[in-house]
Amino acid sequence: MSNPRPRPNLSDLAAALGVSAATVSNALSGKGRVSPELIEKIRKTAAESGYIPSLPAKALRTGRSGVLGLVLADIAHPLFPQIAQAVEFAAANCGYGVLIADSRGDIATQTGAINRLLERGADGLVVVPRRGTRVGDIGRPVVVIDSPSTPRNTVAADHWNGGQQIGQYLLSQGHRHFVIIGGSATSNVQNDRVGGIRSSLPADATSEVIWIEDIESKNGKGCDLGLVAKAREGATVFCAVSDLHALRALMELQRGGIDVPKAASVTGFDDLIWSPVVTPSLTTMRMDMATIADIAVARLLEAIEAEGGAKSPSEKPEPHISSVPMQLVIRQSSGPAPVRRLSTSGGVAVL
Amino acid sequence: MSNPRPRPNLSDLAAALGVSAATVSNALSGKGRVSPELIEKIRKTAAESGYIPSLPAKALRTGRSGVLGLVLADIAHPLFPQIAQAVEFAAANCGYGVLIADSRGDIATQTGAINRLLERGADGLVVVPRRGTRVGDIGRPVVVIDSPSTPRNTVAADHWNGGQQIGQYLLSQGHRHFVIIGGSATSNVQNDRVGGIRSSLPADATSEVIWIEDIESKNGKGCDLGLVAKAREGATVFCAVSDLHALRALMELQRGGIDVPKAASVTGFDDLIWSPVVTPSLTTMRMDMATIADIAVARLLEAIEAEGGAKSPSEKPEPHISSVPMQLVIRQSSGPAPVRRLSTSGGVAVL
DNA sequence: AGGGTTTGATTAAGCGTTTAATCACCTTAC
DNA sequence: GTAAGGTGATTAAACGCTTAATCAAACCCT
Incomplete structure (x- = not known):
């Protein structure tokens, strides 16, 4: 006297319509031979009766769980x-x-x-x-x-090509002295990215790869990476293979008084969630x-x-x-290479 | 002539053992009445034949999908x-x-x-x-x-209590002038945290709450939050209700030449993945x-x-x-309140 | 008109479990 | 010696669906 149809099943539907269960099944799946009008009718009542097929039953029968x-x-x-x-x-x-x-x-x-x-x-x-x-x-x-x-x-994702893309972009901004920052030299993905970057550099460009794991195993976790010194020595761009590392680089440079992006550019990979909201927001390569x-x-x-x-x-x-292919996302952390300043105290605000 | 037993089912097992399927089912589920020796035997052969019960069948029968x-x-x-x-x-x-x-x-x-x-x-x-x-x-x-x-x-998580915990910790470090940073005033979670922090402050402490959404709606996304000025005015701790905001605060302060944690402390919430690796690593409240x-x-x-x-x-x-309850994670971004300096140019490295 | 084909539906079996009902047998008790 | 009770197993039905096989009726063709 209470629940009219808690959850109708195929047979309930069939009974209500006065047809066989097989016909209903065929109508709904569009497989067997059912007249168009009947299909229409069955689908309609199925919908309005709130019929939900039992996945377990289907799975049991077909051997596919969906x-x-x-x-x-x-x-x-x-x-x-x-x-x-x-x-x-x-x-x-x-x-x-x-x-x-x-x-x-x-x-x-x-x-x-x-x-x-x-x-x-x-x-x-x-x-x-x-x-x-x-x-x-x-x-x-x-x-x-x-x-x-x-x-x-x-x-x-085509990590190698991603590396090339960001390399080319940075070249087009006039950068010639790259520091490439990786986390672990054992990662295929990271090596692909590093390789891509380097492969895009012409002969007149220099690049140096540093692996955070290596440095930390010597100097302890969370240690300085010595980026400020490298910036002073002429590096104009710090190319991390992950936004995680890019963030770290960014903060280290800012603490050291290096203006990003005026004095140096920083780029990452992956477009992690906070990358748009840090200041300056991170230029990065996003996977599709x-x-x-x-x-x-x-x-x-x-x-x-x-x-x-x-x-x-x-x-x-x-x-x-x-x-x-990966997608280049240009934000505020990258820009044109600074005008050449041969270790003279340039116009940039330093210490 | 190839596959001996691709995937035995209950009946296969039963047949191999010379008992009924029901008995096997009972033995494995420990439900019906089966002699201990038989249970033992059935379980053993089940295991070594690599029997895997069919979840769909079970789901169909019991109405529970697991x-x-x-x-x-x-x-x-x-x-x-x-x-x-x-x-x-x-x-x-x-x-x-x-x-x-x-x-x-x-x-x-x-x-x-x-x-x-x-x-x-x-x-x-x-x-x-x-x-x-x-x-x-x-x-x-x-x-x-x-x-x-x-x-x-x-x-x-007990966000309110989390706020109290971090408030008390900062008080114990001598801080009295709080800036509390939230993202959106419409978030229950964030309001709880803010409320918890404020509720823990004694009468001789001051606190100001700023909502990033409000500021950005005026000055544009990614704008400065004016934290450096607040630090100069005497705020010694910036309490964000999310590591996301704490990170932003941290970078803004560092860019402005405020030393964290010597000149000001920064704390967050949630212990996001990068919180341990930024410099200084973030003090934060972690949800369990x-x-x-x-x-x-x-x-x-x-x-x-x-x-x-x-x-x-x-x-x-x-x-x-x-x-x-939430857990306080103390890292490098927080420390004792700096010695009082009444808007005189103190010993801290500024611009 | 009658045999063959097409169309639209039904019947029935089976997927692998669980579980209530049943049964045969062995104890125990009077 | 037999009824009552306990024990350890079996039987059989059901869960909700799919699908091959079947069937009845309508259609086509010569």
Whole structure:
């Protein structure tokens, strides 16, 4: 005498319409042979009765869960929001849900996380692996988002080209003496970026690469990087391969009385959330996460489709890597190279 | 002639052992009546045959998907990674998966995202709502992570108390003239923090609150906040309610030649990822996300349990809000108040 | 007009679990 | 010796959906 239809199911609908459940199913999925008018009618009543198909039932029957797994090696990564948002959006557009798992940087846990997702029935996985980690062969489609150096299906930002872009931009501003700041020399991504920058420099330009990890292992965490001295020696631009490092450089220079961008330019990578709001706001290279996620999800669904048809393990679609161009975001922290001042006390406000 | 047992199911196991499927199910779940030896034997063969129960089947039968939905309204929020990580961990510990949905800041999309999760069969939802948004009544258990001012089940950091803690700490360092920096006066969270700070100040202390949004609406985005002037006028500590703002304050002061922490202290809130690595590293109040997530998930599972038993809608467990204390993280950006200098040009390095 | 094809719908089986109901058997008690 | 009770297992139905197989009726063609 109370709840009329708490949540109608396919049979309820069929009964109410006086047709069979199969017909309703066909009408809604557009698969079998149903007359156009009936389809119309069924869809209408389905909508107004608030019918929601049971995903578990569908999953059980079809063997597809309609869920993608997103494995973040380290969820605390500052780029995570961008990635998660983009992947979720792309997946939702294709009618898929996104299950997350995090391996908190622990390489052992990474496979654990992957397994959890597989047990939950994820149809395929998007993996953002921990640095230097390889994703082993699991029995399901996988797409990796990383630097383009993975034997699997990979989609990544074109870090090398990103480096070139920012290098060229800075050259066009008249800079000739580069200090390139990296975090860890073991990172593929960072090395790609550094390589890109250097490859864009002509013969008359100088560049020096410093790795924060190296310096800190000597002088302790949070130590000075000696940038002010380098600026005094003639470096006009500090090119960090991450906004994290760019911020650090920016503050060190400002503390040392070097005016940014008048006396020196600072640039970063990744366009992290605070990059627009610091002063001066950071010039940086942004990854096109939306495109990366779109491609990743598309490739994944492709593989999932293919998996359904192909029984023999031989005819899986060949692994493919795609590079997505990065975008230069020019803000206030970069500008023209200062007029040459040969270690004379120039017009710039120094100590 | 190839795959021996691609993925055994309950019946396969039962057949191999010569018992019924029901017995296997009971043995594994420990529910029915099965002899201890048989349980032992079944569990053993289950394990070594690599048996993985089908979640969809279980979900279909029991009506529980074993999945929690995580709704992030304000995905740009820098705390997002911490929250997601903590929730995922807490849920995984309880054998639950986490499905994410993002409403990209759009308030209309928020309900859409919630619905997507419900359609996917989420047993319950953890919602981190967009500022000023209320979560409407959906037919499932919900826990909200927000400032403690929501009519629903809510768990939140005790922002007010956090404000008091940092206020007291700064008082103990001798500070008496506070500038409190907020972003938007419409944020509950920020208001709580500001209120907490002020409530901790004795009569002989002065405080002034400035809202960045207000200043920027007059002077344009990224404008100066006039902090250097305030420092000259005697303010010795700049208390931001977010590390984002603290960073901005820090840079503005450093650019103006104010030494932090010698001439003035700067503190923030949230312990964002870069807070330890800027120079000087930021003193801040950290939320205990792990605890918050634990409580949120626990309360959610509780509600899900209760929902199973209680038929009458009346006897749902009463909404409860919990506050989790924040943790003071002392780093380099704060220190003792400088010795009094009555607008005379002190010993500090200025312009 | 009657055999073949097309169209629009139905029937029924099955996906892998859980669980209430049932059953056979063994104890125990009177 | 037999009824009552306990124990350890089985049977069978159900969860909600998809889909191949089937079927009845309408259509086409010569």
